Amino acid sequence: MKKYRMIIEKTDTGFSAYSMDFPVFTTGDSMNEVLDNSVEALNLYFEEINQIIKPEQIKLEIDFQQFFQYYNVINAKVLAEKIGMNPTLLSQYVSGKKRPSEAQSQKILSGINRIGKELSELKLTFN
Template identity: 60%
Template structure:
């Protein structure tokens, strides 16, 4: 099996029943109820598409893109005001990005994404304990 060397861009959209993902460059598309399921289904669909070419697609070959509005609709647990404070951005401006009233520059997008990744890292390092009384 040959390794695929490119990134396959997958556009993610929220649907009434979950999520969908489709490629703008290849006839690859799938649906799922959760993000993790969507990642698995997309990998399976991509490998199915490239099967006849003897090419193996791995998770690193897939690049998922989700717009701000849909991201905050799906991840309702992330508070935009809290995120804005964390990254030093005006909360009103971030709210306008989230609502689709304004489009962030590449620099602003990177700043927001770095904040989201920081929250993810912090959450992944937390261990919760339960103490009985």
Template identity: 45%
Template sequence: MKKLVVKIEKTSTGFSAYCEKYPAFTTGKTLTELSSNMVESLNLYFDEEGKGRKVTARDLNFQLDLGNLFEIFPINVKAFSNRLGMNYTLLIQYVKGVKKPSAKQTEKILEGMQEIGKELCEIRLV
């Protein structure tokens, strides 16, 4: 079964999300709560419509734009651009939505974020 695309946006109280294919939307204070609420929202819709379909979080493909990513995870854009070897001004334009990154640039940014996440997971405090 193809995953359902769910768009995420940062709000002043947490997060909001909506499904592109079905009329389901929700909010949550955390990303975990948002995911759970979206599963519930979609399942309520499918029950109401008599579709007999049940979804889990694994059936959902959560997506957010680059600006929201930097809002959710407040990373220093200058330091991050240096780490990626990417022009700072260009990265700022991507973050602010002035320019849209190519698929290659998007992948480079995502890989850089994931690399930071892996490094953080490996940290052990003494």
């Protein structure tokens, strides 16, 4: 299944998204809304050739620094310790003072995905 890459940017009023491959742009108040609007915008672009884009075909990408600004509930120091990375180094990535290599980016994303998976499988009980 072909994936369509949309670059997300945080704005003062929400989010904007654009494609690097097609003249497609959109906005939204939330990440979910910008995903829905990206599907709609891509479908409008491909309407003439009857190509239908589904949400699972959209690959959203967000700048590293903006990710940590938007998901500010993720503590960079704790994340670094959890994934076996130097907390000072991750802090420099988050602040934009340094840029992570592709391998470091994958390590960080893998750690974030692992935490997300753990959270999605968690069941809370109330005693």
